[in-house]
Amino acid sequence: MRNYSAVGLIFANMYDESFRDGTAVRSMGSLPFGGRYRLIDFPLSAMVNAGITKVGVITKSNYQSLMDHIGSGKAWDLSRKNEGLYFLPPRSSDDAMYQGRIGSLMDVVPFLNHSKEELVVLSDCHMVTSMDFDAMIKSHVESGADVTIACRHGVVPKLPDIPVLTMDASCHVTDLLLGRIADQNAYYGTGVYVMRKDWLLRILTEAAARNLYHFERDILQRRREELKIRGYVVPSLVMPIYSTESYFNANLALLEDEVRSQLFPKNRPVYTKLKDCDPVQYGLHAEVTNSLVGDGAHIDGKVKNSIIFRGVQIARNVELENCVVMQNVSVGDHCKLVNIIADKNVVIRNGVTLQGSESYPVYIAKNSII
Amino acid sequence: MDLLDPNVPLDLSDPSWKIYSRNPGMPPQYLSATSQVQNSSITEGCVIHGKVESSVIFAGVTIEEGAEIVQSILMPGAVVRKGAKVQYAILAENVEVCEGAVVGEAPEEIDDLSRWGVAVVASGIKVGAGGKVLAKGMIEADVKDGEEVSTHA
Numbered sequence: 464m465r466n467y468s469a470v471g472l473i474f475a476n477m478y479d480e481s482f483r484d485g486t487a488v489r490s491m492g493s494l495p496f497g498g499r500y501r502l503i504d505f506p507l508s509a510m511v512n513a514g515i516t517k518v519g520v521i522t523k524s525n526y527q528s529l530m531d532h533i534g535s536g537k538a539w540d541l542s543r544k545n546e547g548l549y550f551l552p553p554r555s556s557d558d559a560m561y562q563g564r565i566g567s568l569m570d571v572v573p574f575l576n577h578s579k580e581e582l583v584v585l586s587d588c589h590m591v592t593s594m595d596f597d598a599m600i601k602s603h604v605e606s607g608a609d610v611t612i613a614c615r616h617g618v619v620p621k622l623p624d625i626p627v628l629t630m631d632a633s634c635h636v637t638d639l640l641l642g643r644i645a646d647q648n649a650y651y652g653t654g655v656y657v658m659r660k661d662w663l664l665r666i667l668t669e670a671a672a673r674n675l676y677h678f679e680r681d682i683l684q685r686r687r688e689e690l691k692i693r694g695y696v697v698p699s700l701v702m703p704i705y706s707t708e709s710y711f712n713a714n715l716a717l718l719e720d721e722v723r724s725q726l727f728p729k730n731r732p733v734y735t736k737l738k739d740c741d742p743v744q745y746g747l748h749a750e751v752t753n754s755l756v757g758d759g760a761h762i763d764g765k766v767k768n769s770i771i772f773r774g775v776q777i778a779r780n781v782e783l784e785n786c787v788v789m790q791n792v793s794v795g796d797h798c799k800l801v802n803i804i805a806d807k808n809v810v811i812r813n814g815v816t817l818q819g820s821e822s823y824p825v826y827i828a829k830n831s832i833i
Numbered sequence: 834m835d836l837l838d839p840n841v842p843l844d845l846s847d848p849s850w851k852i853y854s855r856n857p858g859m860p861p862q863y864l865s866a867t868s869q870v871q872n873s874s875i876t877e878g879c880v881i882h883g884k885v886e887s888s889v890i891f892a893g894v895t896i897e898e899g900a901e902i903v904q905s906i907l908m909p910g911a912v913v914r915k916g917a918k919v920q921y922a923i924l925a926e927n928v929e930v931c932e933g934a935v936v937g938e939a940p941e942e943i944d945d946l947s948r949w950g951v952a953v954v955a956s957g958i959k960v961g962a963g964g965k966v967l968a969k970g971m972i973e974a975d976v977k978d979g980e981e982v983s984t985h986a
Contacts, residue, residue, distance in 0.1 A: 498861035499877075538858075718863075727860045737856040741845035742876035742890075744837075753866040758877050759846060771861075774846075 465597070467604055469582040470575070470660065471510040471518035474567060475503060475529055477587040477654065481622055481705045484804075484826040486525065492588040493528040494704070495789050495807070497717050497726075498757040498770050501532050502704070504735045505593060505726075506586035506655075511539045512731040513596035515584065517546035519574050521567050523553055532736050539734045549574060564678035565670050572667060575660055583663050587654030589622075591713055592701040593726050593733060594655070599695045603657040608693035610662070610683070612636065613655035616696065619643045620703040626652035626679050628694050636692040639684045650694060652679075653701050700725035711804055711824040714770045714787045718753055740773055748779050757790075764794070778813075785821065789829075803827065834904070837872055837887060857892045857909070867898050883913070900930075905937065914962075921949075921968065925956040931978070934960045938968040 475492030485494045492503035503520070510518055518541060522529060535541075536548025554570045564585075568575075575583065582603075584596060594613065603611040614628055621643050628650040629638035666682055675681035683692060700722060702713040716722045727733055743756050746763030754766050759774040764781030769788065776793040777783065783794065787804045794800065795813035802819035805811070806829035815833050819825035827833065835841045845852060859878025864870060869884040878893035883900035891909040896902060900913040903920040910927040913919055917930045922937030930936055937952035950969030960966060964976040967983035976982050 723860065723863065732858065733860070734858060737858060739851050739853050739856060741852070742874045743862065745870045745873045745875065745885075747872045749871055751864045751870055752868060753864070755861045755863050756875075757861045761846070 465514050467582055467600055468580040469513075469515050469584050469600055469657075470578045470580040471506075471515045471584045471586065472568075472571065473503060473506050473510075473518065473520050474564070474585070474587050474654075475520055475526065476523040477564070478589045478622060478705065479524075481589070482707060482710055484707050484828070485710060485806075488525060488829055489528045490522055490525050490588075491704075492520070492522070493525075493532060494588075494710070495772060496591065497714060498755045498772050500733060500735050501529075502588040502591065503529065503533070504733055505591055506588060507533075507539055507541075508733045508735075509593055509596050509731065510584060510586070511541065511734065513584075513600065515596070516541070516543070517549070517578060517580065519549040519551045519571055521551045521571060523567065526552060534736065538736050563676040565667060565676045565681070568663070568667055568678075569671055572664065575664060578660065581660055583658055583660045585654075585656040585658075589704050590653040590655075590701050591704060591726065592653065592697065592699065593728055593731055594653075594697045594699055594701070595731065596655075599655070599697075600657055602695055603693070606634075606691075606693050608635075608691045610656055610658040610690065611693045611695050612683075613653045613697050614650040614694045615653055615701045616650050617648060619647055619649050619651045620705045620709065622703075622705045624677070624679060626683065628652065630694045634694050634696070636687065636694050639679070639687050639692070641679055641684060650696070653697060653703075655697075657695075699728075702726075707804065707824060707826050708822060711787060711802075715768065715785065717755055717770060718768060738773065746779070772807075785824075787824075806831070809833070834887070834889065834906070836874055836889065859893055865898070868896075903939070908956075917960075922952040922954065922966070924954045925958075927957050928954045929959045930954075931960060931962040931964065933962055934964040934966075934976070936960060936966040937970075943968060 475490040479486040494502045541548035624641045627640045704710050740759035744761045749762045751766040754769045756771045757773040762777045763779045764777045766783045769786040771788050772790045774791040778796045780797045782799045784801045789807045792805045792809045794811045797814045799816040802824045805827045808830045809827050810832045862879040865882045868881045872887045873885045875890040876892050881896045882898040883896045885902045887904045888902045889906045893910050894907050895912045897915045899916040901918045905919045905922045907924045908926045911924045913930045914932045917934045920937045940949045943949045952966050952970040954972045960976040961978035963979040965981040971984050
């Protein structure tokens with residue numbers, strides 16, 4: 464039995480602007496990933512696996528595909544009479560979109576007031592991880608901190624306002640900088656916070672009254688000396704997505720056994736919308752190596768080092784290398800694609816050759832016809 | 834196996850006639866650099882390092898490097914270890930075929946075709962390393978390492 468109760472809040476649009484190729488038509492949370500998932504599947508599954516049974520999904524814009532994907536929350540066992548999944552689109556006008564995390568949280572104060580849980584777990588969607596939320600929450604409770612920030616040590620991702628932490632030996636955060644200090648190795652926040660719900664509600668009331676809307680800057684950084692802020696170093700893999708290149712690399716990283724075993728642990732599976740697809744059909748001329756292939760694909764060509772999503776059609780005499788090919792893309796005869804990300808429903812007609820570079824993959828927009 | 838034949842008119846991927854089923858919800862299948870897969874139907878959760886030809890592979894099946902699956906049906910959770918060969922056979926759920934074992938025989942390898950038939954291994958059975966199951970074998974008990982088993986009707 465867990466000795467805490469927690470409600471989850473996922474920010475589906477946070478950092479949308481960092482990866483515009485992917486988020487032009489959808490929220491960050493809806494971004495297809497790994498041959499079958501969408502980014503929101505990771506924080507949502509992780510919360511459910513930690514025993515959180517009430518989750519609010521905060522969205523600001525482009526949330527149609529997200530609503531379609533999550534539905535009632537059934538795939539995560541959150542389609543319930545009691546608690547369950549709550550979709551939280553904007554209550555107020557467009558202005559709220561630009562008012563930072565606190566602006567978004569102000570919108571969901573009624574949701575928080577109606578929740579009887581003592582703790583709140585906030586998560587963004589831009590860091591792919593299957594971290595153990597239960598372990599982080601327990602660590603937060605034990606430490607008596609006001610707020611715990613999940614962090615990882617490594618090259619700080621190039622994101623505006625990403626928290627960079629300085630901690631003492633007992634993981635107490637002594638300093639917090641915002642924004643990337645070029646190419647440094649440091650502890651950076653992964654967009655996951657745990658705090659008491661009543662503490663959060665007090666902060667929100669005060670912040671709005673003082674016209675303070677940036678959670679990391681106006682609350683955490685400004686008040687770092689009076690608050691007990693603690694860093695929780697996530698012991699398992701975290702893959703930040705903040706650009707076309709990092710999205711490309713994070714997908715291709717799934718080709719490594721170690722990455723897959725950390726992202727899909729047997730005791731904490733990643734749930735996603737179930738699609739009743741037919742199995743992958745490999746034709747007589749298929750040559751698929753080192754690739755992840757989603758159900759419903761029909762492959763008769765050469766595919767190497769790639770991530771192939773659902774329903775993709777690959778004709779004979781095709782050569783695909785280092786590609787991320789999203790749902791329902793069809794690649795015609797004699798095509799050659801290297802270092803390409805193809806968004807959903809793209810049609811590539813016969814004989815097309817398209818090549819990006821590893822550090823600058825070419826992104827083909829959704830529904831394009833080449 | 835007719836499902837592998839393009840001339841058979843049953844289209845499982847027809848979006849206007851979806852076949853609904855229980856979905857195990859596993860990660861997409863992974864085909865390694867050493868895999869060779871042709872003319873087969875494979876579903877989610879599989880990890881394929883070996884050769885798969887003209888076969889139907891269910892969810893969560895593992896096929897290790899050097900293993901060969903030919904004209905066979907492998908049900909969920911089956912594991913085929915290094916260098917093993919499964920041909921013209923049906924493996925039920927969670928069957929384990931250990932290193933170097935051979936299950937089933939190809940009709941070309943047999944002189945007396947009345948002896949030929951599909952080999953079947955029942956659920957949860959382990960075929961020991963180097964074990965051999967002959968054509969038409971109906972295996973309901975573990976096969977020991979190096980043991981050769983056949984059943985004649």
